[in-house]
Amino acid sequence: MKISKIWIAALVAVLSSGLVACAPSAPQLKKVLEDNPDVLFAAMKKDPVGFLETVNEIDKLARVQREEQQFEDGFKNPYKPVFEDSRTFEGPKDAAITIVEYTDFQCSHCREGMSVIREVMKAYEGKVRVLTKHFPIDRMHPQARKMAQLYEAMATKDKAKALEFKAKLFEDQDDFQPTDKEREIKSQDDFIARYGRRIDAELAKVVKSFGFEFAELKKLGESDAIANLVQKDLEEGQAFGFTGTPGYLVNGVPVRGAYPFETFKMVIDRVSK
Numbered sequence: 001m002k003i004s005k006i007w008i009a010a011l012v013a014v015l016s017s018g019l020v021a022c023a024p025s026a027p028q029l030k031k032v033l034e035d036n037p038d039v040l041f042a043a044m045k046k047d048p049v050g051f052l053e054t055v056n057e058i059d060k061l062a063r064v065q066r067e068e069q070q071f072e073d074g075f076k077n078p079y080k081p082v083f084e085d086s087r088t089f090e091g092p093k094d095a096a097i098t099i100v101e102y103t104d105f106q107c108s109h110c111r112e113g114m115s116v117i118r119e120v121m122k123a124y125e126g127k128v129r130v131l132t133k134h135f136p137i138d139r140m141h142p143q144a145r146k147m148a149q150l151y152e153a154m155a156t157k158d159k160a161k162a163l164e165f166k167a168k169l170f171e172d173q174d175d176f177q178p179t180d181k182e183r184e185i186k187s188q189d190d191f192i193a194r195y196g197r198r199i200d201a202e203l204a205k206v207v208k209s210f211g212f213e214f215a216e217l218k219k220l221g222e223s224d225a226i227a228n229l230v231q232k233d234l235e236e237g238q239a240f241g242f243t244g245t246p247g248y249l250v251n252g253v254p255v256r257g258a259y260p261f262e263t264f265k266m267v268i269d270r271v272s273k
Helices: 005-016 024-035 038-046 048-076 107-122 144-157 159-171 187-207 214-223 223-237 261-271
Strands: 096-101 128-134 245-248 252-255
Touching: 005 223, 005 252, 024 187, 038 048, 038 187, 048 252, 096 107, 096 223, 096 261, 107 128, 107 159, 107 252, 107 261, 128 144, 128 223, 144 159, 144 214, 214 223, 245 261, 252 261
Parallel strands: 096 128
Antiparallel strands: 096 245, 245 252
């Protein structure tokens, strides 16, 4: 039976919690456990609630340490995303800090992340630019890629309106989620077809409000040039180790998730030194 380090550490904490002196050393306890794994289960049965609380606490500490190590690795070896003048961004073009966001228009965490990024841009006014890239998670959000392609299609015609379109998509995000009736459809193909038709109708209204024809913009978004652009964004994010959304690169330092303002402040202040 293989015993992980975290379980060993938890048992050390439990077994040693009532000792004041003459406590066995961690290596000694480790050897006892490896030679007698049943001791682990005996400790769990003796105080299962306390044992789980200890394990949960150690797990939290382990996650904090992993996050700290990930940030340190990022500071030492920042990533280098592709920058193209044709892409849309907010903030000064020559800003000292560039935040590349990998986003999914149907992701609720991305909507939360957008609010944090707004806060960052306000706090560091004139010092930060935000470049939009895409990370559509097709298996969870089947309409996200279509939205990303529409966004990039609109950006070829009017970048300012495209940024407003982005904000609108997040603002009305709930309207683009499946309805209860759509979720009841048993056939996956039928679900995608019916859901897709309704989303097209919803998007057509939004696109029209920005002064564009939906059919024309959708066709442009499905062109090889734009479809490949969105796909390359996704592949770039995956190459940087992102597995979900949102993901950010702050001057190349990865921020993996919808972290609060304080996290971005920590990264920005450090890369600005």
